[in-house]
Amino acid sequence: MIRWLWLIPALPFASALVLMLFGSRFSRKAIAALGVGSIGLSALITILVAIDFFASPPAGGAYTQLLWTWISVAGFTPQIGFYLDALSLVMVLVVTFVGFLIHIYSAEFMIEDEGYSRFFAYMNLFVASMLTLLLANNLLLLYLGWEGVGLCSYLLIGFWYRDPANGRAARKAFIATRVGDTAMSVGLFLLFTQLGTLEIQDLMHRASEQWPSGSTYAVIAALLLLGGAVGKSAQLPLQVWLPDAMAGPTPTSALLHAATMVTAGVYLIARTHVLFSLAPTAQFTVAIVGASTMLLAGFSALTQYDIKRVLAYSTVSQIGYMFLALGVGAWQAAIFHFVTHACFKALLFLGAGVIINALDDEHSIFKMGGLREELPVAFWTFLIAGCSLAGLPLITAGFFSKDLIIWEAWSAQQGHPALWIAGMIGALLTSLYIFRVIFRVFFGPLGIPVTKRPGYAMTIPLLVLAFFSIVAGYLKVPLLGFLSSALPATIESHTGGLTEIGSEAVAALLFAIGLYFAYLFHLQKRSLADALMANPVARVLHEWWFADWGFDWIYDKAFVQPYIWAAQVNKTDFIDTFYTGVAWLTQLFYRGLSRTETGRVRWYAAAMAAGSVLFVAMVLFK
Amino acid sequence: MLLAGILFSLGLTSLLVRRNLIFVLMSLEVMLNAAGLAFVVAGSRWHQADGQVVFLFILAMAAAEVCVGLALVLEIYRRCKSLDVDGLSEMRG
Numbered sequence: 001m002i003r004w005l006w007l008i009p010a011l012p013f014a015s016a017l018v019l020m021l022f023g024s025r026f027s028r029k030a031i032a033a034l035g036v037g038s039i040g041l042s043a044l045i046t047i048l049v050a051i052d053f054f055a056s057p058p059a060g061g062a063y064t065q066l067l068w069t070w071i072s073v074a075g076f077t078p079q080i081g082f083y084l085d086a087l088s089l090v091m092v093l094v095v096t097f098v099g100f101l102i103h104i105y106s107a108e109f110m111i112e113d114e115g116y117s118r119f120f121a122y123m124n125l126f127v128a129s130m131l132t133l134l135l136a137n138n139l140l141l142l143y144l145g146w147e148g149v150g151l152c153s154y155l156l157i158g159f160w161y162r163d164p165a166n167g168r169a170a171r172k173a174f175i176a177t178r179v180g181d182t183a184m185s186v187g188l189f190l191l192f193t194q195l196g197t198l199e200i201q202d203l204m205h206r207a208s209e210q211w212p213s214g215s216t217y218a219v220i221a222a223l224l225l226l227g228g229a230v231g232k233s234a235q236l237p238l239q240v241w242l243p244d245a246m247a248g249p250t251p252t253s254a255l256l257h258a259a260t261m262v263t264a265g266v267y268l269i270a271r272t273h274v275l276f277s278l279a280p281t282a283q284f285t286v287a288i289v290g291a292s293t294m295l296l297a298g299f300s301a302l303t304q305y306d307i308k309r310v311l312a313y314s315t316v317s318q319i320g321y322m323f324l325a326l327g328v329g330a331w332q333a334a335i336f337h338f339v340t341h342a343c344f345k346a347l348l349f350l351g352a353g354v355i356i357n358a359l360d361d362e363h364s365i366f367k368m369g370g371l372r373e374e375l376p377v378a379f380w381t382f383l384i385a386g387c388s389l390a391g392l393p394l395i396t397a398g399f400f401s402k403d404l405i406i407w408e409a410w411s412a413q414q415g416h417p418a419l420w421i422a423g424m425i426g427a428l429l430t431s432l433y434i435f436r437v438i439f440r441v442f443f444g445p446l447g448i449p450v451t452k453r454p455g456y457a458m459t460i461p462l463l464v465l466a467f468f469s470i471v472a473g474y475l476k477v478p479l480l481g482f483l484s485s486a487l488p489a490t491i492e493s494h495t496g497g498l499t500e501i502g503s504e505a506v507a508a509l510l511f512a513i514g515l516y517f518a519y520l521f522h523l524q525k526r527s528l529a530d531a532l533m534a535n536p537v538a539r540v541l542h543e544w545w546f547a548d549w550g551f552d553w554i555y556d557k558a559f560v561q562p563y564i565w566a567a568q569v570n571k572t573d574f575i576d577t578f579y580t581g582v583a584w585l586t587q588l589f590y591r592g593l594s595r596t597e598t599g600r601v602r603w604y605a606a607a608m609a610a611g612s613v614l615f616v617a618m619v620l621f622k
Numbered sequence: 623m624l625l626a627g628i629l630f631s632l633g634l635t636s637l638l639v640r641r642n643l644i645f646v647l648m649s650l651e652v653m654l655n656a657a658g659l660a661f662v663v664a665g666s667r668w669h670q671a672d673g674q675v676v677f678l679f680i681l682a683m684a685a686a687e688v689c690v691g692l693a694l695v696l697e698i699y700r701r702c703k704s705l706d707v708d709g710l711s712e713m714r715g
Binding site: 601 | 631634637638
């Protein structure tokens with residue numbers, strides 16, 4: 001079965017190709033069958049491969065399947081090859097499985113859209129690129145998947161292309177991630193020129209042999225890769241694109257946030273963890289980036305009123321947790337949090353999709369309310385996912401994964417009490433912002449009436465994901481054990497002053513505090529929230545956080561405006577003048593010649609006669 | 623030869639001056655015949671048969687040209703109800 005590994009990315013890709021070429025001729029049922037079925041098959045094969053992997057673990061804990069040599073030039077021979085170990089297997093399982101559920105959901109969600117086949121073609125391509133990225137055995141193939149994911153995110157964010165705002169959001173996502181991608185490609189060049197290969201395992205091996213810990217090259221290469229990861233995973237300072245990426249259809253957001261794209265950066269760092277271990281400075285930067293993004297995004301999420309934007313900031317914040325874990329060397333914890341996050345974040349987005357669909361495209365949480373009895377399935381699943389996100393103790397998956405990260409931020413060798421405190425504040429913020437949404441949307445007086453109720457294709461994925469949002473937490477011990485064949489365990493050092501139970505108790509307390517304040521401000525005494533808004537300091541803070549801490553404004557002033565200015569100034573330089581002149585001359589000739597085309601035959605005949613006389617004269621009297 | 627020259631310029635002038643398509647065609651014929659005459663005269667002057675051979679070619683070509691030309695004229699008349707050349711200037715550039 002493990003020989004079928006190549007089919008996992010190939011199936012969605014083939015289906016995307018067929019849908020792109022012939023999609024407009026298929027009926028909607030056929031499109032849905034093809035689009036959903038290919039991902040389903042891929043998920044099935046992944047499960048078979050996983051069973052095979054468990055039953056007879058390959059030598060060295062990893063299986064490599066080389067298909068063919070991609071390029072062969074001057075000693076540079078990257079291959080199309082897939083590498084399967086515990087890390088990529090876990091990621092692929094989550095991506096295909098969650099992706100499959102999201103596809104089922106979108107088969108109903110998008111049913112009335114005119115671009116049905118286009119949508120599924122993009123979604124399939126998205127999943128295929130992500131799977132290529134995860135399974136690639138060399139960094140170049142990984143980069144191909146990386147760019148494929150970027151392209152698909154552009155296509156899907158700008159899916160409803162008739163609205164120019166969506167096109168702008170898509171461009172913003174593409175350009176912001178491109179900044180990171182450039183850093184990453186420079187990093188790849190550096191790694192290749194220094195170590196002579198891009199094959200990941202080889203590369204890690206050579207890096208640990210040739211570079212001493214903390215050497216300049218290791219730090220630079222790790223920082224450049226981090227640049228790529230920061231772009232894709234929407235971390236500080238490139239996080240600006242993700243909230244705007246909400247312009248796409250809701251299933252896209254679910255796919256983008258849960259399974260694909262944003263976790264690519266986490267995967268990249270986990271995959272190249274040897275390199276980051278060699279560069280403690282870069283690794284510490286990862287932790288700092290993670291912690292600060294987590295806090296900034298958490299505060300921003302508190303102020304948003306668009307339900308999808310709250311969830312977007314929450315993703316940024318949760319990916320911040322994963323980066324924090326990576327930064328302190330808790331590799332396994334980061335991947336564990338990825339797994340649980342994929343379940344509950346996909347669920348939150350799909351739930352939000354149900355709500356938005358039911359309320360006739362209303363996004364503002366302040367106009368919603370009292371949906372608890374109107375949309376019971378959405379309510380219960382959203383509540384489970386929200387609790388999981390905020391970390392309801394001992395029951396939900398998020399509690400186990402997040403508290404593991406927070407604990408390791410304290411106890412790991414690279415950990416620091418400040419990081420622990422940041423993690424704790426993040427937990428409080430998470431609880432606050434998600435219950436703010438839940439209380440506003442599902443409780444209180446009825447807001448906008450419900451016009452449409454979800455069908456089975458939409459509710460079943462919700463229920464399955466809700467199940468996993470709880471159960472995934474209990475897989476903590478086996479999952480971490482399984483991952484240990486691919487990722488080293490965290491090096492624990494200073495555990496003094498606090499135990500793991502103690503840390504979890506503090507987190508649980510903060511969860512309860514967040515829940516209580518959300519309840520106080522957004523359900524029991526809503527006037528308190530208004531009173532808070534009346535306070536000038538609070539209002540300024542609110543506006544500041546609402547505008548994503550002014551990052552867009554800074555980027556606009558620092559990069560966009562000078563660029564436009566330079567382009568304006570440069571508009572009439574020498575070369576442009578030359579080409580404008582050519583165009584002007586051509587136009588002049590065109591005007592002159594078209595004037596002679598009078599349509600009068602006699603003039604033409606006269607011109608011909610005169611011309612022949614002229615030529616004869618030239619021949620005779622030369 | 624002089625006669626041929628006069629005939630040719632007459633044909634050309636009437637081609638440029640006339641507005642009726644039929645007359646335009648007729649003046650074309652005149653020009654063709656003038657050219658043919660020039661060939662025949664040149665042939666008899668240098669005692670060569672080529673001039674007459676070429677005249678036969680011209681004759682054949684003129685016949686074909688008249689066929690096509692008249693067919694076009696008929697079609698134009700049906701379509702536009704007029705044979706005014708200047709009126710038919712719809713294909714202005």
